[in-house]
Amino acid sequence: MSDLGEQLREAFASRADTTAVEYRTNLSSPVTVAAPPKSWKPIIAVAAVTVAIMVAGLALLSRSTADEQVPATVPPPSTSDGISDPEMINVGAGWEVPVVGEPVTVNGVTVYQGAPAPELEVDPETVVGDAADLALEPIEPGDFPVPDELVGDVDVLVTVGRIGSVAMAVHASDSSGAVCVLRVLIDDPAGLWVSGCSSSSTYGSGVAGTALSWPTLPSETALVVEEDADGTPQRYQLPIANAVVFTPADEGTVLVAYDAAGGVLDRTVRPVDSSDLAAGGLAESAALNWVNMTGLNQNDAEVWADRLDDICTIPVNDTERIRELADEYVSADLTLIRAGSTFEPSADDGVRALELIIQSVCSSKPGGR
Amino acid sequence: VSYSYESSKVERGTSVNDDFERLYRNELAGLVRLAHLLTGSNVAADDIAHEAFLKVRDRWSSLENPGGYLRVVTVNLSQNWSRSDGRRTARERRFAARNVTSADGVDGHDELLALVDHLPFRQRAVLVARYWLDLPESEISELVGCRPGTVKSLASRALSTLRKELS
Numbered sequence: 001m002s003d004l005g006e007q008l009r010e011a012f013a014s015r016a017d018t019t020a021v022e023y024r025t026n027l028s029s030p031v032t033v034a035a036p037p038k039s040w041k042p043i044i045a046v047a048a049v050t051v052a053i054m055v056a057g058l059a060l061l062s063r064s065t066a067d068e069q070v071p072a073t074v075p076p077p078s079t080s081d082g083i084s085d086p087e088m089i090n091v092g093a094g095w096e097v098p099v100v101g102e103p104v105t106v107n108g109v110t111v112y113q114g115a116p117a118p119e120l121e122v123d124p125e126t127v128v129g130d131a132a133d134l135a136l137e138p139i140e141p142g143d144f145p146v147p148d149e150l151v152g153d154v155d156v157l158v159t160v161g162r163i164g165s166v167a168m169a170v171h172a173s174d175s176s177g178a179v180c181v182l183r184v185l186i187d188d189p190a191g192l193w194v195s196g197c198s199s200s201s202t203y204g205s206g207v208a209g210t211a212l213s214w215p216t217l218p219s220e221t222a223l224v225v226e227e228d229a230d231g232t233p234q235r236y237q238l239p240i241a242n243a244v245v246f247t248p249a250d251e252g253t254v255l256v257a258y259d260a261a262g263g264v265l266d267r268t269v270r271p272v273d274s275s276d277l278a279a280g281g282l283a284e285s286a287a288l289n290w291v292n293m294t295g296l297n298q299n300d301a302e303v304w305a306d307r308l309d310d311i312c313t314i315p316v317n318d319t320e321r322i323r324e325l326a327d328e329y330v331s332a333d334l335t336l337i338r339a340g341s342t343f344e345p346s347a348d349d350g351v352r353a354l355e356l357i358i359q360s361v362c363s364s365k366p367g368g369r
Numbered sequence: 370v371s372y373s374y375e376s377s378k379v380e381r382g383t384s385v386n387d388d389f390e391r392l393y394r395n396e397l398a399g400l401v402r403l404a405h406l407l408t409g410s411n412v413a414a415d416d417i418a419h420e421a422f423l424k425v426r427d428r429w430s431s432l433e434n435p436g437g438y439l440r441v442v443t444v445n446l447s448q449n450w451s452r453s454d455g456r457r458t459a460r461e462r463r464f465a466a467r468n469v470t471s472a473d474g475v476d477g478h479d480e481l482l483a484l485v486d487h488l489p490f491r492q493r494a495v496l497v498a499r500y501w502l503d504l505p506e507s508e509i510s511e512l513v514g515c516r517p518g519t520v521k522s523l524a525s526r527a528l529s530t531l532r533k534e535l536s
Contacts, residue, residue, distance in 0.1 A: 004528055004535075005500055011478035011485070012501035016402040020411055023397060024419060123445045125514045137489065319522040346533075348526060 089158075097158050097170060097241045104141045109150060111141035111157045114170065114241020117222045122262035128225045128233035137162050138240070144169060145184050160243045162186060170241050185295055222260040227267075229254075282308060286357045293353035294345040296333040312362035316355055326350030392435055393422055400443050406497045407447035409486040417446045444494055444512055451490045484534050485527075492527035495520055 089099050089112060098115035105111070116138075139162045146157065160168040169182045224244045225236040231254070237244045244255075256267040283304035290304075291297055298304075307329065314321050330350040397418060404414035421442040425435050432438050485493055491513055498509040510517040 004531060007478070007481055008485070008496055008500040011481045012406055012497060014478045015406060015482055016501065018411075019398075019402045019405045019414065021398045021401045022415055023394075119449060123514070317516070317518065319518060323522075323525075348529075 089156075099158055099241065101141070106142065106144060106157075107146035107148065107151055109146045109154050109157055111144050111146065111159065111169075113138065113141050114158045114160050114243065117239040117242075118220065118260045120222050120238070120262075121260045124223060124236055127223060127258055127262045128236045139167055143167075143186075145186055147184060150182075157182070158241045160240050168243075170243050187295075220259045221257040221265060223258040223262075225256045225258065227254045227256055282361050286311070286361045289356050289361070290329070290333075290350075290353050293356065294330065294333070294349045296330065296345055297336045298329075298333040308357075308361065311354060311357055314358060316358045319351070322354050322358075323347060323351050326354050329354075389426055389429060392425070392439075396436060396439060397422070400439060403440065403497065403502070404443050404447050406501060407444065407490070407494055408450055409482075413450055414447075417443060417450060420446055441512060441514075445514075448490050448494070481531070481535070484531055488527050488530060491515065492523050492530075495523040496527050499524060 087099060089097060097112075099112040100115045101113050103110045103112045139159045141159055144157065144159050144167055146154075150157075158170045160170055162168065167182075167184045167186045169184070221239055221242075223236055223238055226234045228234050254267050257265045259265050283301040284299075286304045286308055287299040287301065291299055307325075310325060314325070316322075327347050327350070330345055330347055334345075400418040400421060401411075401414045404417040405411050408414055408417065421439050424442050425432065425439050428438070429435065485496060488496070494513045495509055498504045498512050502512075504512065506517050506520045509520045513520065513523070515523070
């Protein structure tokens with residue numbers, strides 16, 4: 001056993017020794033902590049934007065409804081632990097997004113934290129079987145790196161979360177009312193990608209991916225599951241700020257929205273336009289994924305053509321082989337890190353990038369998986 | 370004292386109430402400790418463990434291994450708690466970290482525990498299952514709800530992160 005393993009044993013035992021245990025005489029006493037504040041009545045209607053190709057896909061939902069109670073301008077009630085329930089904010093052009101807490105100003109932009117979906121009353125595995133979730137961790141508004149390119153053009157951002165080194169946000173600007181997905185490298189805000197805008201945006205270093213909308217996603221959605229063409233659940237994600245971020249998948253993939261009790265609310269086909277991949281070239285698509293996810297500026301098409309020959313023979317669940325390749329590629333590309341960048345790519349970033357490439361690029365490669 | 374997997378297997382008697390009471394007395398402490406390690410909050414752990422017992426009681430007649438079900442429910446509730454509100458969770462962890470500092474500081478484990486608390490939930494759960502519950506990979510995969518191969522991957526990522534942070 002490793003030293004670290006031994007340290008963990010001792011640390012866990014140490015904490016467990018401090019655990020206070022209180023036996024209750026009446027087990028039907030109310031239990032409160034495990035249930036999150038749920039007084040927010042989903043009032044949103046929905047719109048969604050799913051990004052298909054390169055790095056991230058996103059389904060956004062949000063629409064105003066007149067027949068539901070919308071306390072958009074009413075301060076949210078506080079719960080006993082001081083945390084506010086989600087409130088709806090209008091981010092422009094009638095788009096409403098649930099947020100929590102107080103906004104902060106970063107680089108002149110008002111940044112809110114997106115609120116999580118209603119808590120599931122069922123275990124996700126009862127709905128999606130053996131599926132794995134796509135890790136999306138919350139990001140505090142003050143930690144979101146607002147790129148200089150947005151200053152003066154964007155008034156409001158709503159954070160969705162982070163996947164590894166990439167921060168995600170839903171955005172709306174007053175000028176156009178655009179609701180977009182922003183992807184920003186956390187330690188290198190110059191690495192900005194904009195995608196899935198509901199209308200044209202005027203900034204950013206280019207649109208990455210094809211926006212596909214899912215305008216009827218129900219507001220009660222608590223879980224979104226990605227199914228393959230055979231109807232087999234592949235992955236799931238809990239929406240934040242009415243958004244989920246799925247990496248691209250094969251054509252025929254279906255996103256299924258579930259309510260908190262595990263009932264199917266709606267489903268929609270989320271095709272991936274492989275013609276875009278072909279137009280851009282598989283190697284270029286792979287390179288874009290790699291640069292975006294790792295910050296390593298390896299965009300040599302020949303290098304990626306060679307790498308794809310290896311990558312596209314690996315099943316996406318062969319984590320050990322993927323990690324081996326990620327280690328190899330990260331090491332090989334370390335000299336290509338962006339000048340002035342403080343971002344340090346890790347093998348984990350490489351693994352995520354390769355998983356993405358396998359799922360999004362290899363499916364379009366002749367003989368690929 | 371680690372939570373005993375074997376102790377979770379309950380001998381059923383003739384009285385449902387007696388059986389449930391026995392399960393409660395035997396397993397509550399272990400479950401609260403498990404939830405405490407998974408959430409970093411003793412307060413949340415206490416309620417999570419009791420909610421798990423309520424769920425077991427509701428499904429008592431259909432459960433073949435109430436102890437095992439209890440543990441899975443506890444992990445799921447702990448995960449829901451961690452997910453339910455990022456801001457609240459962060460606050461709870463900060464609160465827990467302060468408590469841990471005073472309680473665990475003598476043993477010098479506070480830094481490591483604080484790092485574990487900030488790992489993604491499934492990575493944290495795999496470490497707790499492996500190093501505190503002493504479960505084999507196959508049982509960890511059932512507990513955490515992932516494939517056996519994923520257990521190895523999650524543990525590897527978690528240990529890698531901890532080594533990096535500690536170095």
